[in-house]
Amino acid sequence: MDPTAADREAIEHLVAALRHADGVSAWSEPALLDLATPTGHGRHLVARGDDGALAAWAHVDVGEPDDVVVEVGVAPGTRRHGVATALARTLLADPAIRPGHARVWAHGDRPGAAELAGALGLARDRELWMMRRPAGADPLPPPGDVEGVTVGTLRVGMDEPDVVAVNARAFAWHPEQGAMTVDDVRRREQEPWFDAEGFLLARDAEGALLGFHWTKVHPDGARDGGPVGEVYVVGVDPDAQGRGLGGALTLAGLHHLAGRGLDEVILYVEADNAPAVATYRRLGFEVDAVDVSFGLREDTSAPSAGDDDGGR
Known part of the structure; x- marks a missing residue:
């Protein structure tokens, strides 16, 4: 779905809140550009809490059918309440997100993201280093x-x-x-x-x-x-x-x-x-942060309702 104007404003607040909480953006530049000026090949999925507040946003880039990119961020106050797991269940049910042809990026390589990836059966397949010259x-x-x-x-x-x-x-x-x-x-x-x-x-x-x-x-x-x-x-x-x-x-x-x-x-x-x-x-550059890509294996399946949520 395309985000509404209200969704877009709420997503922008979520992006800023996660950057402040985690010290890194949960989404890449292409995802944020697609939010501001839609490319036509980005999909958006939002989750809201019982109070209507935005709990999470998932961006799915389907521009390359054989290389679909998924990025997900969960509001700090709603983590470990099953939000990321529910989003993952919905995403894995999408026929465009096929094992061997899709991957999920975890920016900052935070422990919660690795926990969720493991629970979903995702395999770590790439590392992108952010290097800094002080x-x-x-x-x-x-x-x-x-x-x-x-x-x-x-x-x-x-x-x-x-x-x-x-x-x-x-x-x-x-x-x-x-x-x-x-x-x-x-x-x-x-x-x-x-x-x-x-x-x-x-x-x-x-x-x-x-x-x-x-x-x-x-x-x-x-x-x-x-x-x-x-x-x-x-x-x-x-x-x-x-x-x-x-x-x-x-x-x-x-x-x-x-x-x-x-x-x-x-x-x-x-x-x-x-x-x-x-x-x-x-x-003079040294590694300062790490982004990790998790690939969907052929045996990847949607998580059950009881799976823990360690997502960011």
Whole structure:
């Protein structure tokens, strides 16, 4: 179902309450964007208490039938009262959520989420690390140049198709990032945080796009509560790899953020991407938080009414 205006307002309050209670958002950026501006492939399920107050919200992204993404959050005051279990029962009965083709994200890897996943027979299958470079880290290495490559900034309304094409090749292995569309880019261009000057593009002498570094600035999230920068996406065309372009683009973006007074920077990376993790560690990043994906096994079934609710 699509949320009503009242549901949407209540969900926004729930999102803020969970972020305050848990120190992390229970939903990813795509889910929150879909709430604000529906994509057409997001499903919403809300649960309310006896008093009518919103108890939980589940977002289901069915944009990729073979990779359905489920994210659920339960209001702090209603946890361990069966709300998450009831939602799970409803979700697992949905024919779109098929074992082997759907997964549930637990942002922050909280114990309650792992307990619920275990009760539902879900298997831990991916880890996404949030790494942080603190403000007191060693100075950045100087920016590096790559022969025959020029770094400029995004030309809004012109460069999006090139970015999406390179992104698709660079992240062909990644179920979320590799599926980015031109509409996804343009949707983010409308967000308050978007800054074309922080969207760096590397081109060769003929003007072909070889890679990019898209940076982002959050109004809060730093250790002192102030703004924090983000290495949002770094993508290099596979045909241009092996030239040090990824490292050069990463440094260029970090220097751009430092130039804006943002020495504290975060990023997200797959835990098993050893080369990327090693690069980021050399630049002073350390693991700060973990998001976990739980996959539905072929033998997954809906929980019984008596199952405990350990959900977030």
